Amino acid sequence: MYFQYGETEIEYLKSRDKKLAEVIDKIGHIDRKTDKDLFSSVVHHIVGQQISTKAQATIWKRMNDELGEINAMTICGAEIEKLQSFGMTYRKVEYIKDFAGKVQEGTFELEGIWEKSDEEVIKELSALKGIGKWTAEMILLFCMERPDILSYDDLAIQRGLRMVYHHRKIDKKLFEKYRRRYSPYGSVASLYLWAVAGGAIEGMKDFAPKKTR
Template sequence: MPIFEYGQKEIDHLKRKDKKLGAAIDKIGMIQREITPDPFTALISSVVSQQISKKAAETVWNRLATLLGNLTPESITQVEVSAIQSCGMSERKARYISGIADAAKSGVIDFKLLDTLTDEEIIKNLSSLHGVGVWTAEMILIFSLCRPDVLSYKDLAICRGMMNLYGLKELPKETFERYRKRYSPYGSVASLYLWELSGETRGETRGQVQCFNSHDLKQRTCPSVSPSVCP
């Protein structure tokens, strides 16, 4: 499975800029996180997993796999919203998924060209879709497009990890921004370690996106294969 790649250059930079984070990096070691290279698949999976547990998201994803076969804008727009809802989600969430597929099919958002845009442009485009907020767009930047400098103030676990690392009782935006600038241009790598330092497992925390891969749909007929989830 493809992973978010980083190496000694990024580690050396973070250790040089921040001794406390550097000590945490030495203690934790290298972190491997799977990615979903296709941003359309990543976005649909993030909507599926919104505000539900990892186990529940896997169940819904398997049902969606059975319904669609292959996850494409075309396969989604060919079924009724009620059919998507029957996979185990709310009508609102099913409409979000249908709307994202409509936007992709019509070309309102060209997912194949997303990687040619800046981080800010991608966030603006994706968050214009119903059901997609800034935080979800930021997670797509990291766990699909592998952008190197993303640190989300909207991620509760990242904020908790930062507070744990520096012994903070609160984390105003100004303080967060000071650390974000310190970590730049490798904020995404810092995010990986702050998630670890939050004391919670990514993907099982409320609000954390779970990234299923498109091949999971194709392999759904094999009972031994379960969806891969970004840890």
């Protein structure tokens, strides 16, 4: 499954911003995978914190191969040592076990959260151990497919903004200008800013000042 968007979002963003329009035309449609299972998405994001994408994929494959399915029952039933053996730190295992326990007890309702606003989802997810605002925003975008997510705390988003608009620095005030401009389709804008930050367009550079020793 990929994040769903089409001509409506594209034409709106292009009409709002000429520079972003050029980026969209050069890159074309972006396929970014999503995970519609909220439980596994939360666990996947905890697993991936502060490690490479490759390391995250390796751990995730081991978990799926061994547990069969990533849900509250399989996580609660697995010993701490078993989960650590997949390549996770004790702290991450603690976060995942705590989340699984809350789901199994019913103190965190997986189904009910889908009906809540972006702000309410961020508040509820951020109350979990190991989940901060940025992780909650990524879950909103890549699991719940909310249409208007642009994260100030995402360094690659800031890098993409610097590259597209030739800024040396993105402060909160400047970020909010772009967030309002892209709304209500900030999530699609995020896909293109990530692509730019990752080098999708040859010759585009980051205008951040060089760090001196």
